[in-house]
Amino acid sequence: MKQCILLLILVLFSMNLYSFELTQLIDCPTAGIRQKGKVDFPIAMYKDGGVLIGTHIGLIRRLMLGVNYGGEKIIGDEEPDWHPRVDFNIKYRLFDESPKLPALAFGFNSQGYGRFDKVNDRYELKSKGFYAVISKNFNILGDLGIHLGTNYSLEKTDDEDLNFFVGMDKAINEQISIYAEYDFALNDNKKITEAVPDSTNANRLGKGDGYFNAGVNINIAENLILTLLIRDILGNDDSKTIDKSLMIKYIMAF
Numbered sequence: 001m002k003q004c005i006l007l008l009i010l011v012l013f014s015m016n017l018y019s020f021e022l023t024q025l026i027d028c029p030t031a032g033i034r035q036k037g038k039v040d041f042p043i044a045m046y047k048d049g050g051v052l053i054g055t056h057i058g059l060i061r062r063l064m065l066g067v068n069y070g071g072e073k074i075i076g077d078e079e080p081d082w083h084p085r086v087d088f089n090i091k092y093r094l095f096d097e098s099p100k101l102p103a104l105a106f107g108f109n110s111q112g113y114g115r116f117d118k119v120n121d122r123y124e125l126k127s128k129g130f131y132a133v134i135s136k137n138f139n140i141l142g143d144l145g146i147h148l149g150t151n152y153s154l155e156k157t158d159d160e161d162l163n164f165f166v167g168m169d170k171a172i173n174e175q176i177s178i179y180a181e182y183d184f185a186l187n188d189n190k191k192i193t194e195a196v197p198d199s200t201n202a203n204r205l206g207k208g209d210g211y212f213n214a215g216v217n218i219n220i221a222e223n224l225i226l227t228l229l230i231r232d233i234l235g236n237d238d239s240k241t242i243d244k245s246l247m248i249k250y251i252m253a254f
Helices: 002-012
Strands: 038-046 050-060 063-072 087-095 103-109 113-117 122-125 129-139 143-152 163-171 176-183 211-221 224-231 243-253
Touching: none
Parallel strands: none
Antiparallel strands: 038 050, 038 243, 050 063, 063 087, 087 103, 103 129, 113 122, 129 143, 143 163, 163 176, 176 211, 211 224, 224 243
16 A cells, blocks of 8 residues: 555656557547557545556557456455456557548457456456557547447357447547447347356346446546546446546556
8 A cells, every 4th residue: 555655656757748549438449559669557445445457568559468357345444355367468559540541450358357257257247359440630629539449349158149249539638538338249138047057046048138338538647548438328237336446547657
């Protein structure tokens, strides 16, 4: 905890400012990539005392790599429940955006959201796995980004359908942006007992309404971003509660 506080203090007084692209909305990717020589360090805090830390690095002009690790009960006095694996992601942008055409990127991300269910070998909200996404920006009362994508998750023991997602981001001013995304969750709309008869978590999977998520980005400095996230606004997971979380991201050059 002391190390985290020290890191935040150093970040707040950092004088190096860097531009960045939007690489992800809430859980859905965009066609944006971390530029060569840039790296970010996100720290996400979510329900059940969960903490997820990671880094994303722009290795070459069109390629970025990332790694994440975390678990639940990290915040609090209970024994931490660490995720069983380190998760990785990679993204390559095949085409940059042009005045007429959107940017196109392909990638893989094994990081899902929430608790990892070891019995069914999946995150509470599945990772995207292999995906393709297009992004196009417009100038409508400020920057407006539209994103469309498809993905195939490797967390497919219970449901292996191809999935689709859409999203948008809108700049309010130079400090505040809002995000929204809809994950159709076509690969997460079956009862566990239909696919895994011995499971006891029959009501934990999605009901077929998809996952509607939203968030607000606040640029504390050009290299320090605070993000407030709200997941599953439609109550697709039967919990009847809206999932709220917080993420801090620091971006630097190397």
